Amino acid sequence: MTDVKDSNEPLCRHLCQGLEMALVVVDREMRVLMMNPAVKKIMAVDHLKGIGSPVRELFPPERREQVGHLLEQTLRDGVSAEFDFWSHNPSDHAAYLIGVISPIKDDMGALVGASIVVSDTTQRVELLRQMADLRKMSALGSMAGAVAHHFNNLLGGVLTTIDFAQSSDDPQALKRALRISSAALTRANELTRDLLVFAEGDRMPSAQVRIIDIVKSFVECFSHGLDNPRIILEKELQPVEDMYPDRPLRTVLKILAANACEAMPLGGKIRLELTKEGREVCLRFADNGPGILREHISQVLEPFFTAKQQNANLSKEPTGMGLAVAHGIIRNLGGVITLNSRPGEGTVCMIRLPATEQ
Template sequence: MSEILAEYYRHLFNGSPFAIIGTDGQGVIVSWNRSAEGIFHSEPSRMLGRHLAEIVPPEQRSLFHAALEQAVTSKQPADFEIEQSNKQGQKQILAGVITPIIDDQDQILGLATWISDITRRKNLEIKLAQTEKIASLGTLASGVAHHFNNIMGGVATFVDFALNSDNPQASRRALQMTAEAANRVAEITQSLLTFAEKDARQFDLSDLTEVLLTFSHLVERPLAEKNIKLELHMQGVPIFEVPGSRMHQVLGNLLDNAEHALPRGGTVAIDLQRQDEQLVLRFSDNGFGIEPKDLPHIFEPFYTTRGVSGGGDQTCAGLGLSVVHGVVRELGGNIDVASRLGKGTTFTIRFCLPQKS
């Protein structure tokens, strides 16, 4: 019976689609299944007795060592992701998990590392993102045409009035309104550029806490004149560098959104804190909130509840939160929003802290 069971486990081990690599307590490889042989192009005879870290390209070993250390220290599974070249010289993306093997005395006997080739999945994700981007171009083009038609229609009216008016003051006012319309076109164009591509000025790196302090000092007095109180909270925050001008743009657009929600005054709160291996920035207001039907679309370009398409004034192009979303993603973070009608809105931005080598 024991021989049948051993044969069963041998087939289970070698038949797994995942690379399974077993090591002793010091990380020395003691088992190497058939999938590991295929993924790493190495037979067991070449790998047994070598250290686990040798499966990783040298330039990526610091991140792998961090996952290895985390697994050993916490006695919990630790994930990692690495890249290598396959036999054809093409990039191969591998995802794995290092799992400590613990005995009854809570001591580590060894490590079991499971690795899968996720290259195809990653490529599909990229293609999906490209498809979604192409699909959004229709909305983007429609929004551009809508706003430009509104603005240029006004320009034509102002110019026609100025050309046919005998009143110098009225003509001057019409030309001033034409200039204002041209400025709105320039603002929309600049927002489109920011939304669509990275800006070379992003490399003016500053500590995020300094960016928040500077931003708060700049806007505190103007907000007070509108009866809006600004609160800034930061606690246990490590140094985290971000492109200063880009982060100011994010904060400015979020503040613009908050001000719109506080026509009679209120509170804007900015909270920055560390949560595990993330830096979490919350930007909140206690304004009138966002309709549930609008929340899924809040980061879409030209989606607005206060511009021309939203029944408000035509100066709002609906690009502010799209720009925020684009910049945060560009900086390696993510953003989400929560809102309750009559209670307020909170935008939460999360950045992963760099792992120590």
């Protein structure tokens, strides 16, 4: 009877020879035992001349120490590892390669070596880069259109008002024209300032205050100034001592509170939590409002995106700059802001800031 292992050896040999990914097998001393032909194509290494050499020599000098460390870990602990590097193929084209190191065990389960499989992901990386560029250009186009829309409305109203005032000798008409023009230009200035905050964060000088004091002060002001008595504010605040600029964080909290209140005109619940998790300070702002559609989640932090409609509950046309401003402020502080929401289940905004205290 033919041994099953013996009958599979030709199949394994043909598999290794025909594999489109580079395959390198090393022993416990990290010397090359075997390489398939794809090594020459992908890694620009002669697969017939490298047998017996230290495997590190197959890789660029700047990656040899990392590869050696990962191999040692695999041969010691039996765990897989992954690394990436840039290489130049025989035609001198840069290639982005991904390597995966896996342990090799004998029939008794003892570690006898390791395999390194290297694949060329250059086309995938280039495709992802092109997709990112397309998304970026699309976002810039949307933003440019939104900027043009808002400023066209504001400046168009100013020009119409001025034209009307120029044709009138009524002093009251002139005063009304100045009042309307002043309001429109003030709104334009606010939009410009919001765009700068989104792009650069709030760069105005601000006192460093303990975050627990910032949040407590906000809660007190919010509770006293709440217009809708049917909105309930709950809080769970740990005594976090880390220091942050006062005004920017207050601005973020005001934006989140305003959005939550506008989403719950009939009342609802807002819950604010402050915790510290390791090297991060976490602010969790949740409401039980109508939530955000799934297709809108990825857009709500972008400038000028809004799902709000002009109605009697809003004093002016929504610009979609609120969450974008909050995003810009938190990003400038080195933190991250994320939203999780489902229609009908409310919205949770999580802010994570790097801790400033040990």
